[in-house]
Amino acid sequence: MGKVQDFRCVECNENATELHRDYSNGILKITICESCQKPVDKYIEYDPVIILIDAILCKTQAFRHILFNTSLNIHWKLCVFCLLCEAYLRWSLLHSSEQSSDPADLIRYTKEWEFYGMFLLASLELSAFCGGVLLVVWLLVSCLQSQSLELGLLLKGLLLSSYGKVLLVPTVIWEHDYSPLCLALIKLFVLTSNCQAIRVILNCSRRLSILTVCLGLLCETGVVQVCSSLPSGFKELLRFE
Ligand SMILES: [Zn+2]
Incomplete structure (x- = not known):
């Protein structure tokens, strides 16, 4: 080497x-x-x-x-684990809203297709968020040409700094009245960590890192909107509604 x-x-x-x-x-x-x-x-x-x-x-x-300064290489494993946590959260919310005692529902409950659908959806949203952030940073750096850009490191930073998502599981398990507040705080914490990771990797101002995260969020929201306007066959498959 x-x-x-x-x-x-x-x-x-x-x-x-x-x-x-x-x-x-x-x-x-x-x-x-x-x-x-x-x-x-x-x-x-x-x-x-x-x-x-x-x-x-x-x-x-x-x-x-x-x-x-470390060769920590767990970002992909952590990413899959966080996505599983998120899929579990969405899946459990889906069932808690149904409140049905129909045996047919109980049988469907054991089918994991919906869980995989939620996993796919969470993966899509994460990809949109990371893709949006990377695109914005790439555009900014190629406009300013101020520094060399390591997109791989930035992606690693984004994935590692999303570790707060593992807190979703205890929130679901110990469900209480404040769960929506907890979920909002977890989201805020993850976004704050993402901002800090971008700020450290690019060595840029806090304002710029917040801007890139906001634009990444915008991409994520776009994907959510597109998914929710899919034909009803897809929705039934993933059970968005
Ligand atoms: Zn020094």
Whole structure:
């Protein structure tokens, strides 16, 4: 390969060639950033739980550590798991609204087709959201030509920062009067994380990251609208109504 791994300083986003230096007699020393004179990545000494807490608090340093300085490669698995959580939520909402004691309904309840339909729908919406964000960023970067763009890293960042969706399952399991509020808060949290991931990867302003997320949301809403105006045969298949 021969390629020097490119790390980033978690404090100032400056490039760094190493996170720590290994001296021969087993002594490790954290590299100090030449630009800001702080440790390049203080998180390499931290417990994963602390890193997770800082990521939940949307700290840019924690996001930089995860996205640039680790080789965390679970984004696709996490994405599928989050989609399953979302499909489960939609599927359970569909059945909780029916309240039928008809045995035929109970038999249908055991069929998972509707669940797969919901999974497909959730996948479509996520693809529209990510596609919208990537398209906006690509257009912006090609207009400004300010920096090289890593769309793969951006997609990874978007998928990883959507981890909050796993909270949908406990919300469904411990159903109570405040569930709609919880769902809205989870959505807000996921979008905030998405904004922060975009901000860290592009090293852009908060306003620009919010704008890209809003445009991504617009694409997602477009797909929802298109799906809800599908012919009734499709709707019956996916049971949108
Ligand atoms: Zn620095």
